Amino acid sequence: MSNYHIKHLEEYYQVYRKSIREPENFWEEVAEEHFMWQKKWEKVLSWDFTKPEVKWFEGAQLNITENCIDRHLATRGNKTAILFEPNDPNEEAQHITYKELSERVNKFANVLKNQGIGKGDRVCIYLPMIPELAISVLACARIGAIHSVVFAGFSSTALSTRINDSECKMVITSDGSFRGAKTIDLKGIVDEALKDTPCVQTVLVAKRIDSIIHMESDRDKWLQPLLDDASSDCKAEVMNAEDPLFILYTSGSTGMPKGMVHTTGGYMVYTAYTFKNVFQYREDDIYWCTADIGWITGHSYIVYGPLANGATTVMFEGVPSYPDFGRFWEIVEKHKINQFYTAPTAIRALAKQGSELVEKYDLSSLKTLGSVGEPINEEAWHWYNDNIGKKKSPIVDTWWQTETGGIMITPIPFVTPTKPTYATLPFIGIQPALMDENGQEIRGNQVDGRLCIKFPWPSMARTIWGNHQRYRDTYFSAFENKYFTGDGALRDEVGYYRITGRVDDVIIVSGHNLGTAPIEDAVNEHPAVAESAIVGFPHDVKGNALYGYVILKDTGESRDHNNLRKEINQIITEHIGPIAKLDKIQFTQGLPKTRSGKIMRRILRKIACNDTTNLGDTSTLLNPEVVQSIIDGTKNSN
Numbered sequence: 001m002s003n004y005h006i007k008h009l010e011e012y013y014q015v016y017r018k019s020i021r022e023p024e025n026f027w028e029e030v031a032e033e034h035f036m037w038q039k040k041w042e043k044v045l046s047w048d049f050t051k052p053e054v055k056w057f058e059g060a061q062l063n064i065t066e067n068c069i070d071r072h073l074a075t076r077g078n079k080t081a082i083l084f085e086p087n088d089p090n091e092e093a094q095h096i097t098y099k100e101l102s103e104r105v106n107k108f109a110n111v112l113k114n115q116g117i118g119k120g121d122r123v124c125i126y127l128p129m130i131p132e133l134a135i136s137v138l139a140c141a142r143i144g145a146i147h148s149v150v151f152a153g154f155s156s157t158a159l160s161t162r163i164n165d166s167e168c169k170m171v172i173t174s175d176g177s178f179r180g181a182k183t184i185d186l187k188g189i190v191d192e193a194l195k196d197t198p199c200v201q202t203v204l205v206a207k208r209i210d211s212i213i214h215m216e217s218d219r220d221k222w223l224q225p226l227l228d229d230a231s232s233d234c235k236a237e238v239m240n241a242e243d244p245l246f247i248l249y250t251s252g253s254t255g256m257p258k259g260m261v262h263t264t265g266g267y268m269v270y271t272a273y274t275f276k277n278v279f280q281y282r283e284d285d286i287y288w289c290t291a292d293i294g295w296i297t298g299h300s301y302i303v304y305g306p307l308a309n310g311a312t313t314v315m316f317e318g319v320p321s322y323p324d325f326g327r328f329w330e331i332v333e334k335h336k337i338n339q340f341y342t343a344p345t346a347i348r349a350l351a352k353q354g355s356e357l358v359e360k361y362d363l364s365s366l367k368t369l370g371s372v373g374e375p376i377n378e379e380a381w382h383w384y385n386d387n388i389g390k391k392k393s394p395i396v397d398t399w400w401q402t403e404t405g406g407i408m409i410t411p412i413p414f415v416t417p418t419k420p421t422y423a424t425l426p427f428i429g430i431q432p433a434l435m436d437e438n439g440q441e442i443r444g445n446q447v448d449g450r451l452c453i454k455f456p457w458p459s460m461a462r463t464i465w466g467n468h469q470r471y472r473d474t475y476f477s478a479f480e481n482k483y484f485t486g487d488g489a490l491r492d493e494v495g496y497y498r499i500t501g502r503v504d505d506v507i508i509v510s511g512h513n514l515g516t517a518p519i520e521d522a523v524n525e526h527p528a529v530a531e532s533a534i535v536g537f538p539h540d541v542k543g544n545a546l547y548g549y550v551i552l553k554d555t556g557e558s559r560d561h562n563n564l565r566k567e568i569n570q571i572i573t574e575h576i577g578p579i580a581k582l583d584k585i586q587f588t589q590g591l592p593k594t595r596s597g598k599i600m601r602r603i604l605r606k607i608a609c610n611d612t613t614n615l616g617d618t619s620t621l622l623n624p625e626v627v628q629s630i631i632d633g634t635k636n637s638n
Ligand code: 6R9
Pocket: 250, 295, 296, 297, 371, 372, 373, 374, 375, 376, 397, 398, 399, 400, 401, 402, 403, 423, 485, 486, 487, 499, 501, 502, 596
């Protein structure tokens, strides 16, 4: 038990050291004490990063849903497992107990079986944030089918690419979805996507918005009548620890998304263990992660990690701006949220609205705040800390990736002293390394380099679906015997890590390495600036120069752009040095963003280089229309 829940800094260092010196003993103890296995492993770990091949708990047998559901029934049967908060605040929230979850997952699992789905088959799930999403994920896991959740904001083209890549036999969707004041015709998007997906035999359709939709005979089936007829008893399929649990696509440097494959045993152990510690979850807490289950954050920290701990996890269907920008805080008050986990992009959007809407609500239940997805800039960090956490709830800035399956570098609340914009210390069992351009590890503190991980951890992705070579090339070829994250990081004088942004975003100006994130931080310090993105463009003398895209706060008054440019560069000079000054600044209304809120720098880079002939695939952007307006605005950059 002692290793499972870390309570102070000294204990963190102790447990950390043990996890590094004897990783196998360490993870074996965690796995043994806290999970339900049908058969124990023969070997805790075997690995070879040159192939690469990693196996955890080889020979063990289990089913993750027995760990997430069945084993809680005796003691937590009537406890809420999933608390569903609908898009419309006037629609009643649903409290789904562990007992009810068990029945619903079993029924759903039997429906899948009755429709011919078995172990190893791929099932694509394209659903909004409604209970059926979590339930269908768990139903697949129950019978050993591999789920591939596609975020329900992706277009039909993106959906069909993903369905075909992993040859899904079935698609689970809904008639439509609610998103703020809008309704979205999800089934229409699926119909479009399925025009060219010969692998799909069946489409199950959940009813959410009660719209009239086209049902393709022989292919499309309403879910509810099938559930009504199904038994609520479904034996959990026996899975090997290394059997695939799911595929989740992440975008890469080429147009083809990478289907990251996660396996069962190690993923379960690591997501459960990180959840417990990173959020300091206690038995009666109500935990809310605002991500969508379509992303890795939702897989690991809405579904699997919380449920494996018998937690109450909130699923929110809506958006932060509906019916107004106070919605998140209204929900915190309504459900007395104890842990709140969101993304910097949401924090910045909410901060832009001021603090009036925050002050209307009682946020005193909050104990821990989390951030994930991109570096959190200093201004956003302080706003979050001051206005939401009231300076008493620690912010856990959690760095990790779809590929890592679970949180890798993070403070542990009430254990690790936080520092704005720092993800702080490696989590238990994680061995980061900073590398220089010549492939050498940089030792000591107050250094920066490319962030690698030099030892396997249980929840790492094992391959890219159907393309092991690409897995090797992308992650294991840049640095010998190390997993390369693609991110840059610095380690400060006490050993805290700060993620400085994707290494592909590092720009070398006059021989100096400049990360875009710290420059953006500096620009965002200007009181008139809402958001910014920095890219490099070629320069005769310096090699590269810096181009800044800047969104101004909407104050209603007009500002002198040339003065602003001077002031922004003055702040950069103060924060980083004159070397980081921007050669060009373009004021814009928006920035091209991926659906998970990341700025698409690739596009901005091309525009800055005046190379707009081939911008690549912009169809998966949240706001494709913004691209043309930025191109049109380049003539006003200076
Ligand atoms: C979980 C998730 C992964 C990339 C990652 C990094 C960035 C995520 C971060 C962060 C700085 C943090 N990132 N968390 N950068 N600080 N706390 O977001 O997975 O969508 O695969 O993105 O996101 O660049 O490499 P994913």
